[in-house]
Amino acid sequence: MKIATFNIQNIFHRHSDLVEMEHEKKSEIWREEFETLLFRENCSAKDFIRMRELANLLGFHKAPFQEQLSMQNIDGNLHIKSPGKVMETKATYLTDWNGWTKLKSVPISKKAIKNKAKVIIDVNPDIILLQQVENRQSLIQFHDVFFNGNENSSYNEIMHIQGNDGIGLGMGILLKRGYHIKSIKSYSNERDTIGNMLFNSDFQQYKIKTPKNGTVVLLSCQLADENASIDLRKRQAEKVSEVYTNLMLKGYKNIIVVGTLNAPSYSDSISPIMESGILDIIKHNSFSVMSDSGTDASYFRMGAYRMGVNIMQKDYLLASPNLYKDLKKCGMNRKGMWPLKKPEWVTYDTVENEKDAASDHPLLWAEFKLEDSIQLYKKSA
Structure with missing residues (x-):
């Protein structure tokens, strides 16, 4: 798995x-x-x-981002104009209205979208949890365009839940044939001591049935970023730790915590999670990722993933002790990331500059000594 x-x-x-x-x-x-x-x-x-x-x-040779959509009534036609595109729809002479409306979103480049898919296809996981997904329809369309045509890469179940942010930072999960979502729980309604929403994005729990009727519990979260208070992130981490600990006490042994914790592992703000007994896959001997180039390959930056992987650790894949002992191999794919500054690493040929990057985050993966959906079904066919 x-x-x-x-x-x-x-x-x-x-x-x-x-x-x-x-x-x-x-x-x-x-x-x-x-x-x-x-x-x-x-x-x-x-x-x-x-x-x-x-x-x-830096904007030296081009106009800044245009975030307004202009509309104008000309001879009974409503002209809607956005950068690089003009559409016309009929309007009456009574609706002689000119004005503008603020655009809420910016399209992502086609190359970047393809590179997002490439990162996932190269790893080819049975289950993938995604953070910062704008909506369910986008996730379904993304799957249908890039994954659905190939039996080995197609996903059978697709789920998306929007959180508290209101700006498209929801979470999604895709599962291959043989894996099934038994239950979903969102902690988006959790509140702090003064009644405010605890999670500004979300914290979600999935109970997954494996092909041989086992159960894996997945906890996916995105904690407060550097623009929020450290105290808020710690309170969020305490809730994640509480849920994990309660699951362990109830007898669940196969638990995974994933997501963007927005702090290095030594940070006090995420210490409740890191001190709960759960284990980080990057510490496993099998952890594999191509090192930085040149002298940076032997350098260990403070807060980095490990020696030679000198990007600040913000994303995590943590496994309960029972799962960790069954960990076969694990790693990171950062070929879709653009190195903003030294150190540098090998990227896909299709990532030629910043706008082509799949994400500013790496993909983390782990393979455990549990059943594999595709191979299992092929054997029983």
Whole structure:
């Protein structure tokens, strides 16, 4: 049984507020790189190409993101205009209205969408849990376009639950034939001591029936990010730990916690989870990921996944002790991530710049010594 988790950062469209926030975070990195290249004495042809890319990213050569949709009545026609597209629908002369409306989302590039699928297909998990999925229809369409035509990669059950954020950061799960969702529980209605929603995104629990009628419990969560308070993240982590501990006390032995915890493993804000007895797959001897290039391959950055994998750990796949002892192999796919700055790693050929990236997050996967749906059904056929 192979399980994976991936913060996909939306599939087809992303809320404009998130796009603007991410641009602000990355612009400082881009600025530093641009200045370094600008003052380099002997720039190569590759350096000049990169400087042009950075100039575009920093807005030197193009207009800023247009987040308004303009509408105008011209001779009885309602003209709706957005960047790169004009549509017309009939209106009466009585509706002589001109104005604008704020766009809520930004389309994700076709290359990025294909790279999102490529990351998942390369790992080919039996069960994959996704964070930051805008809606169920997008998840179904994504599956139908990229996975449905191949028996080995197709998923039989697809589920999406929207959380508390209101900007398309819901969670999804896809299961191959033989695995079945027995029950789902969302903790989106959990409240803190003063009555506010505890989870600004969500925390969800899935009980999964395996092909041989076993049960695996999956806990998927996204904790508060760096823009929220550390105290809020810790209170969220305490709830995740409480649910995990209660499941263990009830006799469930096969439990997995996945998701974006938004803090390195040593952080006090997620200590309730990390100290609950659950184990991180990146500590397993079989953990596999291509190392950073050059001297960074032997470097261990504070808060990174491990030596030679020098990206800050925010995403986790944690297994209960009973499952951890049955862990065959595990790893990370970050070939769909664009390295914003040193260190660098090997990416897909289709990831040529930032906008082609599948996500800013890696995909984590783990294979356990439990039944495999596709192989099991092929043997019994």
